[in-house]
Amino acid sequence: MDNRISFEDIYEQNKRRIHYQIHKMNIHDPHQEFFQEGLIAMWRAYETYQPDKGPMATYFNYTIRNRLIDRINKENHQRDIQRKAIQEDRTQLTDGNHQRQNGMATPLPHEAHIPIDNPNLWNQIKSRLTDNQWKWLYHHVLEGMSYPEIAQAENTTVEAVKSRGKQVKKKLRDSGFQKGINLDELL
Numbered sequence: 001m002d003n004r005i006s007f008e009d010i011y012e013q014n015k016r017r018i019h020y021q022i023h024k025m026n027i028h029d030p031h032q033e034f035f036q037e038g039l040i041a042m043w044r045a046y047e048t049y050q051p052d053k054g055p056m057a058t059y060f061n062y063t064i065r066n067r068l069i070d071r072i073n074k075e076n077h078q079r080d081i082q083r084k085a086i087q088e089d090r091t092q093l094t095d096g097n098h099q100r101q102n103g104m105a106t107p108l109p110h111e112a113h114i115p116i117d118n119p120n121l122w123n124q125i126k127s128r129l130t131d132n133q134w135k136w137l138y139h140h141v142l143e144g145m146s147y148p149e150i151a152q153a154e155n156t157t158v159e160a161v162k163s164r165g166k167q168v169k170k171k172l173r174d175s176g177f178q179k180g181i182n183l184d185e186l187l
Contacts, residue, residue, distance in 0.1 A: 010046055011042070014042060015039075017038075017057075018039060018042065025072075034071060037067050041067035041068075045059050045063035125137070128177060133164050
């Protein structure tokens with residue numbers, strides 16, 4: 001015959017332990033998710049409790065607290081993964097290789113008709129850009145370097161590199177700039 005107290009009785013006697021641990025750890029639990037975790041922990045502690053190992057109350061506190069910590073760590077890990085995924089999406093949308101139209105980012109078309117090996121073209125473009133703008137164009141377009149790589153090579157910030165890229169792209173789209181470098185004649 002099992003002399004153990006039923007779990008319902010244990011629950012009634014110990015449910016405050018779960019609330020205590022939640023409060024002690026400053027957990028905001030509007031949907032009772034952490035309380036449910038604590039309840040599961042208490043159930044498992046009840047099932048695995050061995051009286052010769054120590055008091056049941058101590059075992060409940062230990063098990064509930066650790067289960068809540070595990071839940072917090074799991075949620076933090078999931079938030080970190082989501083944050084990294086969002087940051088990666090933002091990077092994909094703002095790395096300078098996309099254009100925005102109607103709120104949508106689309107990849108810039110490959111300008112295959114502009115010959116990369118035409119030194120006259122590059123000299124014309126270089127003469128109409130600042131030194132920093134030319135460095136961005138040279139490193140990013142001709143050498144294929146990423147923004148962080150350019151920032152490191154030029155001992156500046158990624159934001160400064162992005163700003164230079166925006167300035168260059170704006171100039172290259174300008175019809176006056178295109179006429180100034182005689183783009184039609186160089187092609």
